Amino acid sequence: MNRREFLKTTAWGLAAAGTAGPLLSACRREKPQPRSGTLKLTFEPYDLQLIHPFTVAVHSRTHTPDVLVQLEYDGVTGYGEASMPPYLGETQESVCRFLGSLDLGQFSDPFRMDEILEYVDAAAPDNRAAKASVDIALHDLTGKLMGQPWHRIWGLSPEKAPSTSFTIGIDTTEIVRRKTQEAAPYNILKVKMGLDNDRETVETIRSITDKPLCVDANQGWTDKEKALETIHWLAERGTLFVEQPMPKEMIDETAWLRERSPLPIIADEFLQRLPDVLRAQGVYDGINIKLMKSTGLREAHRMATLARALGMKVMIGCMTETSCAISAAAQLSPMADWADLDGNLLISNDRFDGMKIVDGRIALDNRPGIGAEPV
Incomplete structure (x- = not known):
């Protein structure tokens, strides 16, 4: 039996199991009827x-x-x-x-x-x-x-889903302080950097909390020597990794930085789809997979599998999204070392009910599909 036939048979069997009434005896189950139609x-x-x-x-x-x-x-x-x-x-x-x-x-x-x-x-x-x-x-x-x-279809263990970081964008000292206070329920903070006030932002956060940080420079550093100095400074202040420190075109400079960095260097803008994973090997320590870049879950799953095979770290990230796409990405989170799935938490008009954060961690339930429904 091939994969498609197995999945179809499973679907029909589950559908039949869910609709069979209690008056049907175990020896007189109705034969499941195949579904039909078009997309x-x-x-x-x-x-x-x-x-x-x-x-x-x-x-x-x-x-x-x-x-x-x-x-x-x-x-x-x-x-x-x-x-x-x-x-x-x-x-x-x-x-x-x-x-x-x-x-x-x-x-x-x-x-x-x-x-x-x-x-x-x-x-x-x-x-x-x-x-x-x-x-x-x-x-x-x-x-x-x-x-x-x-x-569950992929055979992943929900208890292995990591904590998600909560993003603090570049802003004034007062707003950064307020955002840090709002992020109290989360175990890890993601800090956007790449401008002249980088150190001030981190010092402001550190005046409020000692929670681990992950830093995203969004290609904002162009001087490799200064980038290395900043990374050493960040390593002394409880930082887990640095994401896309230099422009994606600066491949040799990024490889130089990675060889000397005390923290893992993670690819974001450099990496879009599956072939980019091989290109990232030796230049970055890990990859940030986002569904909007990878064309969805099918390729994202393949990217995570390949990165693991190459000994690279895996991060599951997002754009600003509703709980629909966030819940979909969360299905992959047990494959990841880190997750940054807070895009739905940054908007005021979410149209879906989906993945929840419990004690700062991604909590996967048994809702079928991607785990989200419209509200």
Whole structure:
């Protein structure tokens, strides 16, 4: 029996088990009926409103454009989304145009996931967030048809899910202090750096808490000697790692920095999809996987598996997203050393109920699919 037949059989069996009434005896179970139909894709633009302005080394914004996606099959609906921070180069218009060009109605079997997602990937170059929205919705749909969450389908242990960091963007001393106080429920703080006030930001945080820090320079450091000096300074102040310290084009300089750094160096903007994992080996100690860059869960899972095989660290990150995409990424979190899944916590208009943080850690439950539902 091949994988597709196994998944279909599992889905039918679970569906039958869930609907068989108590009056049916064990020897007189109804024969499960196969599902049938075609995939129907719908989508709508949506703006994510940020609680605080979000500032990094290269830009600042108060909202993030988003597109919410539904993928329906035989009365069951899977949910996905495309989030578009500026540097991805996508817009609501480009995402809707890409999604509108797809003909998913040609597929009558959602469990042919590789076939469907290869069709989506080949429909046009780039468009990574748009492709991720379909991938997430398809994983949600098939997980619901099987009655299982994806972390369980992948054989991952939910108790291995790490704590998530909470992000403190670049801001005034007063706002940084307020954000640090608001982050009290979280075990790790992620600090955005890359401007002239980097040390002041860290000292402000350290005046309030001694929780571990992870630092994201967002390509903001261009002098390797000064970057190394700063990393040594950070290592003395409870920092776990430094993410994308130098511009992604400065490969030799980053490799030089990695060889001398007392802290792990993690790739973010340098890394998009699966082939980039091999390119990162020897230049970075680990990778930050984001669904909006990787085109979704299928490739993100492959990236994490390859990174592990190469002896690299794995981080699961996010953009500003609703609990839909955050919950999807959380399904992969037991594969990660670190997680930065707080994008839903930074917005005021979340449209989904999904993954929860308990005592600072990602708590995976048995909701089928990606673990999120609209509210």
